[in-house]
Amino acid sequence: MSLIELFILAIGLSMDAFAVSICKGLSMQKVSVKKYLIIGLYFGIFQAGMPILGYALGVQFKDYITSIDHWIAFVLLAAIGINMIKESLGDDEEGSCNDSLDMKTMLLLAIATSIDALAVGVTFAFLSVDIVPAVSFIGITTFVLSMVGVKIGNIFGEKFKAKAELAGGIILILMGLKILLEHLNLLPF
Numbered sequence: 001m002s003l004i005e006l007f008i009l010a011i012g013l014s015m016d017a018f019a020v021s022i023c024k025g026l027s028m029q030k031v032s033v034k035k036y037l038i039i040g041l042y043f044g045i046f047q048a049g050m051p052i053l054g055y056a057l058g059v060q061f062k063d064y065i066t067s068i069d070h071w072i073a074f075v076l077l078a079a080i081g082i083n084m085i086k087e088s089l090g091d092d093e094e095g096s097c098n099d100s101l102d103m104k105t106m107l108l109l110a111i112a113t114s115i116d117a118l119a120v121g122v123t124f125a126f127l128s129v130d131i132v133p134a135v136s137f138i139g140i141t142t143f144v145l146s147m148v149g150v151k152i153g154n155i156f157g158e159k160f161k162a163k164a165e166l167a168g169g170i171i172l173i174l175m176g177l178k179i180l181l182e183h184l185n186l187l188p189f
Contacts, residue, residue: 001129005175010141012171013120016084016113017043017142018149019164025153027099036147038101043146046110047117048139054121055131062125070183073123077176080116084169088162116172127179 001009021039025031065072117138124131149164181187 001127001134005178006134006137007141008171009120009175010138011145012081012167012169012175013047013114013117013138014043014142014145015164015167015169015171016116017047017110018145019088019162020109020113021146021149022153022164024099024101025150025155028150028154029099031150031154035101036150038106039150040143040147042106042110043113044139044143046114047142048135050114050117051121051124051135051138052131054118054123055125055129055135056121058122058125065126070126070180073126074176074180076119076123077172077179080119081169081171081173081176084116084165084172086169088165088169123179 021043024039028035121131121135124134178187
């Protein structure tokens with residue numbers, strides 16, 4: 001996986017956290033550096049940690065599934081992407097639009113927004129991705145975008161939340177399609 005592909009994947013994975021961060025920023029009257037860091041760290045750490053867990057699970061089954069790994073990667077990324085697109089088009093309220101940064105609230109949000117990263121970790125195992133740089137990149141990207149999301153939410157409000165989820169869903173579907181087409185030798189480049 002190239003650096004550009006990893007960057008695009010990291011952005012796609014971070015869109016749920018970005019959308020929730022926008023919502024958090026929307027609900028805060030005053031945003032401080034401490035609040036930026038709390039939100040960024042929760043989301044960044046979980047987005048980096050979940051692929052490690054998925055990778056560990058995927059490595060256990062890699063030898064049994066190598067012949068169809070590209071299909072698994074495509075299905076997982078497409079399913080995650082489709083789910084993100086559906087969420088972006090619906091009026092689903094996750095309860096994230098409040099200004100609470102207590103541990104219970106943030107843990108639940110961090111887990112909920114990083115479940116897709118768990119599936120990507122499984123995909124990483126099948127694709128033999130160097131996991132440490134990959135998850136570091138994903139975690140840092142999510143950390144930064146979450147802090148940016150808080151600021152955007154605080155300034156502009158709710159209108160960017162759905163667009164962020166939609167973009168993230170499309171990115172993940174396209175990454176899955178690229179992996180599939182690459183393995184089937186159907187890409188012209």
